[in-house]
Amino acid sequence: MRYIFENYAFDTDRRELRRGTEVIAVAPKVFDLLDYLIDNRERVVSRDDLISAIWEGRVVSDVAVTTRLNAARKAIGDSGDEQRLIKTFPRKGVRFIGTVHETAGPAGATASGSPEPGFAAPDRPSLVILPFANLSPDPEQEYFTDGVTESLTTDLSRMVGIFVIGRNTAFTYKGRHVDLKQIGRELGVRYVLEGSVQRVASRMRINVQLIDAETGNHLWAERFDKPIADLFDMQDELGARLANQLGTELVTMEARRAARAPHPDSMDLYFQGMAYVNRGSDPVNLSQAREFFEQALCLDAGNVDAMVGTAFVDATRGTSMLTGDRTARLMAAETTLAKVLAHKPNHAMAHCLMGVVQIFTKRAAQGIAECERALALDRNLATAYAWIGLGKCYLGRAEETEAYVMNAFRLSPRDNRAFSWMNIAGAAQSYLAADEAAACWYRRSIETNRNVAPFVHFFLAAALAHLGRIEEARASVQAGLALDPNFTLAHFHASSPTDNPTCLAQRARIGEGMRRAGLPEG
Structure with a gap:
């Protein structure tokens, strides 16, 4: 692995540190210390952590640790006063705070x-x-x-x-x-x-x-x-x-x-998959995206980002379905993400997607914590805010949702996932019995993305029915059934992602709206 920061290249395979073309001499323990700090740069590392990792738990004086830290700083042009790259947190430890790029490619x-x-x-x-x-x-x-x-x-x-x-x-x-x-x-x-x-x-x-x-x-x-x-x-x-x-x-x-490219490599194929992801979440685009991610993994089974791409496809399909193999897709995504996080514990999107899976499988509190972890790793992961908002709904706290959704829009107002955030905002309003506001959000979502999931039409129908607009509600039910002909009221109740009594009572009211709108009982 090669880590690039400022004009330094830190190569763990060659055990080599370079500044531009110059090779910098680094003692073995200092190299190991730098390696550990860079690899764990998302957290503050205590002296006990360093002793355990670098000296394998042997008794080492504070002076010896400080000496190695000073040598590491000197090797990368830093100092104890400047702390541009390695920062000391009094009584807590140290952290590598430089901007780092990881690459396995050539110089x-x-x-x-x-x-x-x-x-x-x-x-x-x-x-x-x-x-x-x-x-x-x-x-x-x-x-x-x-x-x-x-x-x-x-x-x-x-x-x-x-x-x-x-x-x-x-x-x-x-x-x-x-x-x-x-x-x-x-x-x-x-x-x-x-x-x-x-x-x-x-x-x-x-x-x-x-x-x-x-x-x-x-x-x-x-x-x-x-x-x-x-x-x-x-x-x-x-x-x-x-x-x-x-x-x-x-x-x-x-x-x-x-x-x-005549001979695309694994990352080339990954980017092509992501381009289809960005085009939309309809089945055609998701299927094409997954094909590219699978091709990327055939060329490089260790392409973590392609693995996350396949999990994204599975999770997106699972969360947009209320019938069929929904649970199987969510579980497939969770299995893939567990493998990713075992090797890359600081992968922000993997944590976010794991949170999504948990939120949809009756583990909302855990899912919210995973999304919060994702935001700690990447403060701009706007979609994580929206999913936290949905998790709040499933905990019976839908009144907190809108603030999270608006935070997502603040960070990424033109995001290609914005339609799904509108659905979350609409769902929160439905749970709160604010049917006019809910209908407004659902219509915005449909106008933004004509390929929305069937459930959006069913939730819109429920809101319209509660507003007394029965003809519009029935038309919305028919639009949903055109996309998922097998969906029934029984499927809606069976697909509940929560056991929270407040949310279940709110969902019962939504179900009653669907029944009034003409959704088959099943």
Whole structure:
């Protein structure tokens, strides 16, 4: 495994640390300590943890541990005062806080085309985010502009399969007019993201554009306008919105590139699968996505992200069904996710999907905890907020749901999964007997995605029936039965994902609405 951070490459297979082309001498125990810190970078590591892992539990003095930590810091250009990469938490331990990219691939390329450890290879998805330009007349806005760039760099570094050049390297280009194709050659990256920030009266305007570093062609551009509020909150929110939207764009571009490749590798096939996932959750797209994920696993059985992709397909199919092999699909997803988390315990999406499976199999409290774990690993995983909201419904606390759904929309307002968040918001309103609001959410979902699951039509029918709009309710039932002809009221009650008495009473009222709307008893 190779870990890339700033302009360092840490190769655990070769037991080698490089800064650019320079090999840095590291003592064995110091190398092991760095390896352990980087591999466990999502948590604070105690001194007891270090002694257990590095010295196998032997008696070691605090001085010896401190000496190795100082040597590790020195090897990567850090210090006890600066703590740029290794941070000490008093009375708790230490944590590696640098932005890290994991890759099993080869080293990158220099401008001349020769390998240069420390940078991404041009034949893999790779990106540099150049420091955004401050177009505001107030030079004091410079810190905000830099903060947006840094927040975005951190957020995009979590994207699966995409290598992001570290902040320190990217900021060496700050204020310089450099040809973007030259930057691509120097850093060995495929894409360059540049942008500007401008304060206009009481609003903040951000323009961004993505450029193909090989051709200089513009691939994508977006403008964000927001009222000025708390600047630090704005930095995080804008970084999240950009990261979520750009992540989808990059998947699409990589899928197109992979489709032209004569011999696609496992990650090429993974990106093609994700492109179908992003197109929608109808059976055709999900089936095509699963085919690509399975092909990816045939080439590389250890492709964790392709495994998560298959679990996503199974979980999505299971959660959208009220009849058929729903339970089998959810259990298949859980089995796959358990394997993933056994090897990659910090995989945010795997935790999120495990939470979804648990929420739909009468383990809402556990599922909420899994989704919260996913958010601790990736604060921008908007869909995790929505699923927590659904879990609250199944615990009989539907009044708490809307806040979680709105948080998901705040982080990713144009998300391709937004229709499912609308369904969750509608379900919460149905449980609360707020039928007008529920019907509004369900209609928004249907308008956003004409391939919604059958249950949306049945829940909409129940809300309309309680509102006395019987003809509309019956039409909605027929729309649902056209998608799932076998569905009955008995199936609705049998498919309950909860044993919570409050939620069961609320579901009984929804079932009565379905009966009034003409759903067969079964």
